Amino acid sequence: MKVQIKNLDGSLANGEIELNDAVFGLEPRADILHRVVTWQLENRRGTARGARERSDVARTGKKFGNQKGGGTARHGDRKAPIFIGGGKAHGPRVREFNISLNKKIRALGLKLALSSKVNNLVVVDSLELAEAKTKALAATFAKAGLVGKVLVIDGEQVNEAFARAANNLVGVNVLPAVGANVYDILKHDTLVLTRAAVEKLEARFNG
Missing domain, CATH: 3.40.1370.10 (Ribosomal protein L4/L1)
Structure with a gap:
């Protein structure tokens, strides 16, 4: 044209x-x-950034209290999500968006x-x-x-x-x-x- x-x-x-x-x-x-x-x-x-979960946090794995008699829950280590510095529970995962065409x-x-x-x-x-x-x-x-x-x-x-x-x-x-x-x-x-x-x-x- x-x-x-x-x-x-x-x-x-x-x-x-x-x-x-x-x-x-x-x-x-x-x-x-x-x-x-x-x-x-x-x-x-x-890239979407992921959160550090329980297995990714560098904290002690030592059991820090007695199993019974302490008046608190029975925790095995400090990586539990309820502790400050612990891993994120069900946090976002790393995602990449590089699709091909x-x-x-x-x-x-x-x-x-x-x-x-x-x-x-x-x-x-x-x-x-x-x-x-x-x-x-x-x-x-x-x-x-x-x-x-x-x-x-x-x-x-x-x-x-x-x-x-x-x-x-x-x-x-x-x-x-x-x-x-x-x-x-x-x-x-x-x-x-x-x-x-x-x-x-x-x-x-x-x-």
């Missing part, structure tokens, strides 16, 4: 770009997107995420700014009608001046093409791609 290239302020730039239907023209599948988002969020989680499913998920944003996709020639100021960029976005959550993806590297100007804009995030991922694409209202980003993303799948 062909898409008109625009400037950041929403005005039309020279030329069009042909988007690969194998990347931007797929029918969205909720099941694949759900699997990839779940995989992505699970792998962000750190087939590379083909991950690649398909990214294609489906890009395809789902075709109706809210803006392709710009570059991210060059006349004035690299947050206030000026906010006015440019307002003029272009870019409201809500906006994800901007650049090529090999993000334009440094643009990234600095966009840093304080609420709801605006900037990524290089290599950092494009399903979760970030889906959670934003509008997707802005540079010409270089389109080339990088399409080459990523062709490779």
Whole structure:
């Protein structure tokens, strides 16, 4: 499909770009997107720390009182959970959340995420700014009608001046093409791609 290239302020730039239907023209599948988002969020989680139970505590195992006649319970050692410094009873166990997902499913998920944003996709020639100021960029976005959550993806590297100007804009995030991922694409209202980003993303799948 062909898409008109625009400037950041929403005005039309020279030329069009042909988007690969194998990347931007797929029918969205909720099941694949759900699997990839779940995989992505699970792998962000750190390892859950476990508590030391009775067998893990370093305390004496010597019986510290008589079996009878002391007027207290019959304890064998100080590792019992009722004592200060004793092991935790039924404490949390160590858990890791590094789930695996087939590379083909991950690649398909990214294609489906890009395809789902075709109706809210803006392709710009570059991210060059006349004035690299947050206030000026906010006015440019307002003029272009870019409201809500906006994800901007650049090529090999993000334009440094643009990234600095966009840093304080609420709801605006900037990524290089290599950092494009399903979760970030889906959670934003509008997707802005540079010409270089389109080339990088399409080459990523062709490779």
